[in-house]
Amino acid sequence: MENVNQKRLFVASCLALLVTAITFAIRARIEGVFTDDYGLTKEQVGRAFSPAFWGFAVAMFAGGYFIDIVKTKTIVWMAFFLHLVGIVLLLFAKDYTSLFISNVFIGLGNGSVEAACNPLVATIFPEKKTKMLNRFHVWFPGGIVVGSIVAALVMDTMNLPWQVLVGLLFIPLAIYGFMFLGQKIPETERVSSGVSYKEMMRNVGAPVTITLAVIFMILVATNPGISAAVTSSYSLPLIIVGVIAVAIIIEGRAINKIGLLFPFIFFCMLLTASTELGTTQWINALLAENGIHPMIILAVVTGIMAVGRYFAGGLIHRLNPAGVLLGSAIFSVAGLLLLSIASGPVITVLSAAVFAVGVCYFWPTMIGVTSEYVPKSGALGMSILGGAGFVATSMVLPIMGKSIETEGAQITLRNMSVLPIILVVAFIILYMLVKNKKVEA
Numbered sequence: 471m472e473n474v475n476q477k478r479l480f481v482a483s484c485l486a487l488l489v490t491a492i493t494f495a496i497r498a499r500i501e502g503v504f505t506d507d508y509g510l511t512k513e514q515v516g517r518a519f520s521p522a523f524w525g526f527a528v529a530m531f532a533g534g535y536f537i538d539i540v541k542t543k544t545i546v547w548m549a550f551f552l553h554l555v556g557i558v559l560l561l562f563a564k565d566y567t568s569l570f571i572s573n574v575f576i577g578l579g580n581g582s583v584e585a586a587c588n589p590l591v592a593t594i595f596p597e598k599k600t601k602m603l604n605r606f607h608v609w610f611p612g613g614i615v616v617g618s619i620v621a622a623l624v625m626d627t628m629n630l631p632w633q634v635l636v637g638l639l640f641i642p643l644a645i646y647g648f649m650f651l652g653q654k655i656p657e658t659e660r661v662s663s664g665v666s667y668k669e670m671m672r673n674v675g676a677p678v679t680i681t682l683a684v685i686f687m688i689l690v691a692t693n694p695g696i697s698a699a700v701t702s703s704y705s706l707p708l709i710i711v712g713v714i715a716v717a718i719i720i721e722g723r724a725i726n727k728i729g730l731l732f733p734f735i736f737f738c739m740l741l742t743a744s745t746e747l748g749t750t751q752w753i754n755a756l757l758a759e760n761g762i763h764p765m766i767i768l769a770v771v772t773g774i775m776a777v778g779r780y781f782a783g784g785l786i787h788r789l790n791p792a793g794v795l796l797g798s799a800i801f802s803v804a805g806l807l808l809l810s811i812a813s814g815p816v817i818t819v820l821s822a823a824v825f826a827v828g829v830c831y832f833w834p835t836m837i838g839v840t841s842e843y844v845p846k847s848g849a850l851g852m853s854i855l856g857g858a859g860f861v862a863t864s865m866v867l868p869i870m871g872k873s874i875e876t877e878g879a880q881i882t883l884r885n886m887s888v889l890p891i892i893l894v895v896a897f898i899i900l901y902m903l904v905k906n907k908k909v910e911a
Contacts, residue, residue: 473654476594480602482649483587484609486546489553489642490580491613492620496639497522497573498753498768499621500632510566512755516871517694518569519751523864524688525577526584527857531681533585534853543655545586550647552579557639577860584856589849592841593656600791600838604779607834611775614750618768626763673846675732676721680854683714684861691864731903732844732851735836736858738795738896741889742832743859745802748866749825749886755871756879757822762815767822774826779834791839792904794831796897802828802890810883828890833859843904 497519504510510518529552533545556575563569587606595602624635671677690697700706718733749756750771754764805825812821836859840851847854873882 474594474656475653478649479590479594479653479655480606482646482653483583483590484606485642485646485649486549486583486587487606487609488613488616489639489646490583491610492617492639492642493522493576493580494610494747494751495614495617495621495765495768495772496635498751499618499625499635499765501752502754503632504569508564510569512871512875513868514566515569516868517692518566519573520691520864520867521570521573522577522580523747523860523867524691525574526581527684527688527859527861527864529578529581530585530853530857530860531684533582534850534857537585537589537849537853541655542586542590542657545582546650546655549579549582549586550643550650552576552582553639553643555579557636557643560636561633581857581860585849585853588837588852588856590655592852599841600835603838603841604831604834607837608776608779610833611772611779611830614772615769615776618765618772622763622765626765669846670848670850672726672728673732673844673848674851674854675726675728675730676718677850677854679714679717679721680733680736680858684854684858686710687861687865691861691868697865697868732840732847734896734900734903735840735844736855738893738900739836739855739859740862741893741896742795742798742829742836744862744866745806745886745889745893746829746832747860747863748870749806749829749883751863751867752870752874752882755874756883757809757818759879760812760814760818762818767818770819771822771826771829774823775830778827778830790901790904791835791842792897792901794835795839796894796901798828798831798835799890799893799897800828801825802832803887803894804828806883806887806890810880810887839900839904 501512501515501519504515504518505512529548537545552575556572556577556579559568559572559575563572588603591602591606592599620638621635624630624638625632674680690700700710718730722728722730722733750768753768753771757764757767760767801824805821805823805828808821808824809818812818836855837852840847840855844851870882870886873885877885
């Protein structure tokens, strides 16, 4: 690509994702501060943290719809300034409201990073998209490793205030801002290949229904009254899911006259993200009684994920993306069930390692499947998937927080294993769909 510094743009994108990841590690460490020192319940902390996820979703959806209008460069600098404001506000957070608002800005900044950098990486590496997307997403677990180790050193070894830990975020923030400064950022792959905006929307399958569904999920995640009404009976959530599914089928098949592969991937993303991020965000509370520092477990889990993603290219080539996802779901079930019965440092670390192998490839491979098999969905498709994953997590966090307080950590982990069990079935179906799609091609 003429006048495009691929290496610098890729490194800058990785550092931007590093900031995103470190915020996850910091939240996992300081949730106890807000319950012990500031008097919040775990459910309140879960709700105050949830904007980091649904804010992520809002930014990704907006970025997906408008990135080709306002340009990738604009989204990149939005991410930088939103991160800056969010970090400053988090430094002064002392109650539910201030913690909530700071996470709104951080979530919007994190989502803007993904909205800009996923299509950017796919654009500058058109011949090896899934491989490089996995390498880009190395920096999510990699950043959590860095953040969890630094958190343990700063707060537990050195006994420094949690604000010192948060303040360290300014270092990678400044570096990635400098590396993007003055660089030419190319148009997205969709624009450069001549696919129209209308065709991109059509290839999402049911963009209107999916967007409305995600807005509804955000309302459930942010409004305790709506959440209580939806969960007041076992049948109502199933009815809502059924209505959304029928609407997707009508919009996709009857109106847009296109296959429903993307909506199916969208459904899977809700469960993969909740399995991975819901568990890691509550790691401190879930494993506090297992005889080993939860931040060490978080470092082990995310370290394995980082290594696995870096070497994902060969595995994906041998098994194909859908096969990798199926294996990941199986390992995730095993890991959660093992963690639910683990006691003692050694068994806990081994169980966490199994879980890490399971969730390792979920996020980047889901994005890669979309880019490979629904390429005309463009930046919008990638952004919808990422946004949906985070808004699903924002719904799961308070539910998990309440479950930990009422049912205990072990039962909560056992209940979470239902999500990857559903995914095992879903990925068998996805494998067959993708196989048939390749045969047709």
